[in-house]
Amino acid sequence: MFTVDNCLVLSAVLFAIGVFGVIARRNLLVILMSIEVMLNAVNLAFMSFARQHAFEGGNAGQIFVLIVMAVAAAEAAVGLAILLAFFRNRQTADADEANLMKN
């Protein structure tokens, strides 16, 4: 069941779900969560590949996962702060309301 190929397929599916979420959903918090889903899909891909390359690639894949997790946390912190500043000024978390600037 948990073969490397299956994990890779799952990772691709998760990534696609994340992309769909960012494009289709309008709530900024949901968009933020979709981005996290994309990053976790990447983590899954790294883990699967690290398993596949266990004898040749060293542990670069596993290290990468740890770094991605740390960076994702930092990114989420800054992202939520930006979202909060937006919400305070506009009282909304709808992406379509961010429309002050136009061509």
Place this chain on the structure above:
Amino acid sequence: MEHLIAEMKPLSPVLIVFTGALAALLAGVFSKKENSYALPYIGITTVAFAFVALLNYWGRGMIWLLQGAIRIDSFGLYISAIILIACLITFLASIGYAKRLGFEHGEYISLLLFASGGMMLLAMSADLVTLFLSLEIMSISIYALAGMARHRQKCNEAALKYFILGAFSTAFLLFGIALIYGATASTKIHAIAQVQGLKPLLVAGLGMLIVGFGFKVGAAPFHVWVPDAYEGAPATVTGFMAVAVKAAGFAALLRVILIAFPGTWAEYWWPVFWAVALLTMFLGNIIAVFQKNVKRMLAYSGIAHTGYILIGLVSLGIAGSEPYIPGMKALMNPIAGGMLFYLLAYTFMTLGAFAVISLAARDEDDLETLDDFSGLSQRKPVVALAMAVFLISMAGVPPFGGFIAKFYVFKGAIDVQGMLLASGVKEYHALALAILGIITSMFSVYYYLRVVWFMYFREPLEDRPSVAPSWGLHFVIFASSVAIVVLGILPSGFFSVASRGAEALVR
């Protein structure tokens, strides 16, 4: 421990910048509010020290650090120098301006330094792990900087859009890195090039990398965040974003593409960049014509400049995919040097123009619409003259730096075409791109000169009280316009430095 310190010595420019960032953060926390005017000077001192440390390593060949995670070479140092110049100009321009917009805090200085440090590391990274990490140090700092004036609605919006699209593109870049790791079992950029044969995973990974980097440098069709982020962010931050993020993004793009996917691999990526460059030049220049807001117009012009720099990458790709044509290899270094020269000229023109926008403001808002520029030559004749120099240089009119930069890029494409024709290959992609580039840059003359026309031939609108100018902004505008003129009149010295910078990538 001593061994580690000795090994880290060549990294001192980056470490100095990070130390300065921490110092600025602490100074911001512990200093009183009335002393906050001193904060930019911490940044200026840091940049000066880092620059000295950087010059120390110029011309010493390649230095590998941390088991091959970082390679300090002429290319990384050249890009780092551009980033430090951009950072210095931003600090000088921020004196006074940051106070007016209410973000004269330690964080502002600190974030600018963190972003610069990340960019320098990005230009030096030889491993995809380091590349990703430094890219994020840069990006996260810039997201926060874009939203620095947090009480302004436009500023919130700019930060929000930049953040969402930036994080989205990072995920693509990361998935690309994962696929490349899957195909090659390595994250080292130099090791990827050793892998023989065409693996579907590797091609997919390359494609996703191109998407990710395309976002960062603002190439069409991944440019949608650029106009909004540039318009909404404070003018000094916009200038820094436009210049330094682009330089760092191009540094990473060039290093990954040219080192990990060299030679005949170029057949797969140059057609993609050909289409991207064409679309970027046309979209940027045509939409810029319809902009009433000068910051937004400069955003689209920045997109167009990305397109021109990409012409260089396409020429390198075409030259690289025909390695058997005699003389083709010798063309590659000048082309890459031309791209690096372009980045340098672009730095001064753009930062100068954004400095004028923040200087010439009449009230608390930035000087933004075209109408606000009417009669600037009567209110501030010297500033208007400098702005005219920046804009005319961007349009690519001699004798300014922008003209020489465009000349090198177009000349590279035409040289490659000439070499192809001389050896009997009848394909005209390089020539077509050069000609279309020249045509689009003729459109651009219209919208740049329109601002000049407003400045010189329109009466000023009703008088609003003018803002007290700071010496920093005056100095920036003066120094940038001098630099643009010098780059235009005596380019050969700077071009040879740029070519040496390019030697680390293509000989």
